[in-house]
Amino acid sequence: MAKKELENRARLAIKLEFQVRKQTLSEYSYWDEAYDKIIVEQDPLWISNNSGQYIIEEYEYDFSVGVMNGNKQAYLTTTESAKALNFDEIFNSSLQALINTSAATNTVTKTAGGFFKLGNQVYLIVGGPLIDEELSLPREGTYIAAGRLVDPQYLSEIEHNYQLFALQLHLDEPPKEHSMPLVDPSNQLVGSLSWAPNYPSKKVLPTLFILFLTVGVISILVVRQILLKEQTNRDEYEDKLFAEATTDSLTGTTSRRYLFELGNKHFERARMSRTNFAILLLDIDHFKKINDKYGHSTGDKALNHFAQICRKQIEELGIIGRIGGEEFAIV
Numbered sequence: 001m002a003k004k005e006l007e008n009r010a011r012l013a014i015k016l017e018f019q020v021r022k023q024t025l026s027e028y029s030y031w032d033e034a035y036d037k038i039i040v041e042q043d044p045l046w047i048s049n050n051s052g053q054y055i056i057e058e059y060e061y062d063f064s065v066g067v068m069n070g071n072k073q074a075y076l077t078t079t080e081s082a083k084a085l086n087f088d089e090i091f092n093s094s095l096q097a098l099i100n101t102s103a104a105t106n107t108v109t110k111t112a113g114g115f116f117k118l119g120n121q122v123y124l125i126v127g128g129p130l131i132d133e134e135l136s137l138p139r140e141g142t143y144i145a146a147g148r149l150v151d152p153q154y155l156s157e158i159e160h161n162y163q164l165f166a167l168q169l170h171l172d173e174p175p176k177e178h179s180m181p182l183v184d185p186s187n188q189l190v191g192s193l194s195w196a197p198n199y200p201s202k203k204v205l206p207t208l209f210i211l212f213l214t215v216g217v218i219s220i221l222v223v224r225q226i227l228l229k230e231q232t233n234r235d236e237y238e239d240k241l242f243a244e245a246t247t248d249s250l251t252g253t254t255s256r257r258y259l260f261e262l263g264n265k266h267f268e269r270a271r272m273s274r275t276n277f278a279i280l281l282l283d284i285d286h287f288k289k290i291n292d293k294y295g296h297s298t299g300d301k302a303l304n305h306f307a308q309i310c311r312k313q314i315e316e317l318g319i320i321g322r323i324g325g326e327e328f329a330i331v
Helices: 003-029 032-040 044-050 052-059 087-103 152-162 200-214 216-246 256-273 287-294 296-314
Strands: 063-068 072-078 112-118 121-128 143-149 168-170 179-183 189-194 280-283 320-324 327-330
Touching: 003 052, 003 112, 003 121, 003 143, 003 152, 003 179, 003 216, 032 044, 032 063, 032 072, 032 287, 044 052, 044 072, 052 063, 052 072, 052 143, 052 296, 063 087, 072 087, 087 112, 087 121, 087 143, 112 179, 112 189, 216 256, 256 320, 287 296, 296 320, 296 327
Parallel strands: none
Antiparallel strands: 063 072, 063 143, 112 121, 121 143, 168 189, 179 189, 280 327, 320 327
């Protein structure tokens, strides 16, 4: 596999990891009840069931943390592997930088992410301020974040998900080839990620050479099958990346960004052909009451069920996407 292709794949993998994790975190920061329970009431049971321990277990993080009054601990939940971390270390090493980055971000949810070194370990951390649902504005002095330790287990997951090979984290001098830097939001070097080049031909060519000398026709068929298989794997991989970038991770509907892109294309097509064009906006009434009474995990199931009903009803007649929270749109 070409050197440049592997490098592009590694960079795309990291980009998608941040994109998916920031989108997931925004589901919890863009939630008025989270502000009430974490900041106003400081309800430890609610925090554990809906933010702290819940986020760690559901999305495989190593810590979840909340900030109030600008720089005070609202809560901190960690796994056993991250139990040595404390709020001051996390805040001074990462959260302050993330808060500044979020403030300069031109998005509604103001989420941000980066790699940070806590002690002698590297974490992927994403965060965002708690957002007022009615005003769509950050609540001053508030912030929630979650961090995943970049350890062999996490690197193994990235290898499997993005077809990379022998990923390694380097905290000292990075390899000269087959590597990329890991930086924080201010572009400061935290570490580097390296991978092994994959040369399938080096493994199969000696065998193919012997087969060619003995049974030339058979060797040609083997080579053809290998090439077809590699092309199939590549197509499947590209399809997977496209699906991840254009699909809402919770409901399986079209993502907000891709829905808007498709909507603009259909609108321009309708305008040019002078045909009808319609947009239908939907949401779940009293959705907040579902979360209040049954918890956030039940609310997620309600969103999924609602999305399935909509997809079944419209079938090929339109495109449904989630535009935020419990709000959906059909074009």
